[in-house]
Amino acid sequence: MQNTLPTFYGTLPIVRTILIREKISLVHGHQAFSTLCHEALMHARTMGYKVIFTDHSLYGFADVGSIHMNKVLQFTLADVSQAICVSHTSKENTVLRSGMPPEKVYVLPNAVDTTMFKPAPERLSMDPIVIVVISRLVYRKGADLLVEVIPEVCHLYPNVRFIIGGDGPKRVRLEEMREKHSLQDRVDMLGAVPHAKVRSVLNSGHIFLNSSLTEAFCIAILEAASCGLLTVSTRVGGVPEVLPDDMIVLAKPDPSDMVHAIKEAIRILPQIDPQEMHLRIKGMYSWQDVAKRTEIVYDRAMRCSNQTLLERLPRYLTCGAWAGKLFCLVMIIDFILWRLLQLWQPDSEVELVPDIKLTKRIQRS
Known part of the structure; x- marks a missing residue:
């Protein structure tokens, strides 16, 4: 819901300096x-980085935006070394959108910090049953569905309450729904919830x-299941791939x-053991495991x-009859600007960051 002006070449000098100073591989x-992602990858490829x-x-x-x-994306992925998607559905979508060879796209799921997202020490009483929603209140996140679902569930189950965390343009519709159906005492609107307080809400x-x-993956349901x-x-x-x-x-x-799905969830709710669910999530989604798999892709x-x-x-010419030629022109200009920067300030004149390990060894000696 925000707009950013792409600069194409405006970030080249600072990106080049950072890559050289920090000894990036x-x-x-x-x-x-x-836009920062696309520009950084473009400049990095021009400079010969992976x-x-x-x-x-x-x-x-x-829709126009997606087209x-x-x-x-086709331009950016035409010359990347590898790509990562968070689910098999996401991989299929990315391959179709970008034309990238499927064998260069790896599926690495998101994970959850299970040390942060833990269940409450004591199980909550099921009177009332509390349903939690934490999401940006926008069309893509289904806020309009909530407007129709919440009154119906409250009508069917007098002992059900809702807690809604999040903000966005659709919040007004939810507040109007709450007023219309007189659900002020059964639907709590928390507004934006800082990430540090998400666990307490869950x-x-x-x-x-x-x-x-x-949704490509939805890490929010992982955090909820971990709790x-x-x-x-x-x-x-x-x-459907996540849990x-x-x-x-x-x-x-x-x-x-x-x-109907909420009815089914309420029916099986007494069978759920929060502690057992937390341990299962801990075994399935670990950032340490994701880091190891990411390292393989890096290698x-x-x-x-x-x-x-x-x-x-x-590679850029394959992006389209006219777009391919335009992309080639963009990369040629980027290459020329990079060469001019090298003449103006050679790589050898860019101050490198100190080697921290070497500095510590010198200090100890």
């Missing part, structure tokens, strides 16, 4: 909508509700189907051979 960029891109989101093929963004509930219309909450979620994107069937109840992104990227500009340009 590989550049890893995240997010398709990050680059990796990670995509965290799913985008379509029909333009997919072409930019631990005040029994069921976590995710109503997203599109011992049973999850109800829309069956979209990579969500085992006994930890999540899936529904179509349709109000009636979501209400494979570092083994890729270096290529000259003339060897790399044909």
Whole structure:
């Protein structure tokens, strides 16, 4: 929901200085909508560095924003060493959008800090049953679905309360719904919740509700499951890949189907053991495991051979009859500007950061 002006070449001098000063070996960029990511990867490839891109989101093929963004992604991924996606659905989406060879795209899921997201020491009473929603209140996150689902669930179950954390343009609709159905005492609107306080909000509930219309992975349901909450979620994107069937109840992104899924979750809720669920998540999603797998991708990227500009340009030509030629022109200009910067300030004149390990050894001696 924010706008950033791409500068194309404006970041080249500072990116070049950082890469040289910090003795960088590989550049890893995240997010398709990050202009800094695209520009840093472009400049890094011009300078001969290995680059990796990670995509965290799913985008379509029909709306104007996605069409333009997919072409930019095609440009960036035409010359990356490797790519990472957070789910198999995300990989399929990225390959289709960018035209990148599937064998260069790896699936590495997100993980959760289970030391931070722990269940409450004592299990909460199930009277009332508390359903927690923590999300940006925007259309893509299914805020409009919540407007229809919450009154119906409250009507069916007098002992159910909702806690909604998050902010966004759709918050007004939720507040209007609360006023219209007189649910002020059963629906708490917390507003934006700092990440440090997410655990305490999750631990005040029994069921976590995710109503997203599109999702590549959804780390929020991992955090909720790590806190011992049973999850109800829309069956979209990579969500079905995240949790085992006994930890999540899936529904179509349709109000009636979501209400039915919440009914099912309330029925099986007494069978859920929060501590056991936490231990299972701890074994399945570890950042240490993700780090080891990421290191393997880095090693494979570092083994890729270096290529000259003339060897790399044909990759951009495959991006389209007109776009391919435009992308080649962009890279040629970037290469010329880089060479001019080298003449103005040679690499040898860029001050390198001190070697901390060497400095400590000298101080000890």
